[in-house]
Structures are given as C-alpha cells and as structure tokens.
Amino acid sequence: MGLCPHCGAKVEFCPSCGQPLAAGAAIATPPPAQSAGVAAQEAYQERQVWEGKPHIKAGIKSQTLTYRVTTERVQAIHTGLSKKIEEIELSRFKDVKSEQSLAQRMVGVGDVTVISSDPSRPVLVLEDVSEPEALKELIRKVAREEIERLQVRRFANV
Secondary structure: OEEOOOOOOEEOEOOOOOOEOOOOOEOOOOOOOOOHHHHHHHHOOOOEEEEEOOOHHHOOHHHHEEEEEEOOEEEEEEOOOOOEEEEEEHHHEEEEEEEOOHHHHHHOEEEEEEEEOOOOOOEEEEEEEEOHHHHHHHHHHHHHHHHHHHOOOOOOOO
16 A cells, blocks of 8 residues: 555555555656646747838838738848847737828838837837738737737736
8 A cells, every 4th residue: 555645645556557556655746737828838939920121112221121020029120231120029019000101002002100018119110011001900910919828918008
C-alpha cells in the first residue's frame, strides 16, 4: 500500500496506470497542467498581414519607404543611407481613419492614419497607399483581435 502525495491517503493501486504500489511508495505527482491561456500565448506567433509602399507618384519615397501591418503592430520602415522604423503597437490602438484628396482618388490611393494612446508615437500616417479604405478596415480588425487576445482594458477619458 502506498501513500497519495496529495492527500496522504493509503492506496493500493496507482490511479493513473493501475499498477500495485509497494508499501511506503508515493504516487508520482503529475506535472501541473498549463492553463489554456498560457498554452495559447506560447503557441501564438506574430505574423505579417499586409505590406505595401507609397504609390510610384510619391517619387523617391516609394523607393525608400515600406509599410507593414502585422498581428501586433503597424510599421513604417524608412531605408536609404540610414534605416529608421516607426511603429505603433496595436495593443495601444485608439482609432484609424483614411483620407483621399481629389488627386489621390484619381489614381486610387490615399492616406491611412493610425492613432494610438502611446505618448511617444501617438500618430502614424501611411501615405499614398493603394486601397486606403480596405487597409483601414484591415488595421481596425487586426487591432481589435490583438486587444482581445491581450485582454486590454480601456478606461473612460484615457
């Protein structure tokens, strides 16, 4: 007869495999089960959902600037002689809007503005992107999913 490591009760057989226990033997403690939230967080990987450049009419900017939207952030990557990456974490997302001037509407491009609660980077503008309304809706959808995944809570007037 062995002892249960949880409650100390005397048991004759292992509750897991059914094997008889020798006198004084203790049942091995199973590893603690991970909660579903922890397992999901470990399995999660950031992935890219959109990438684009400013319209060719934007000149040199279209050659040196890349915009990227992932499941966690929106980035503006400036390359050239130096490299600079501006980004907004979607967990700090507040709003997104799209605008098109008459000239932009004629070529099917526009600006998408992402607004965040981050004081160091409150606004990021993606200029002269194709299908700005579709991109705006994509960013909005991905931001909502990220906020829900991280269980971010918002307070009024913040």
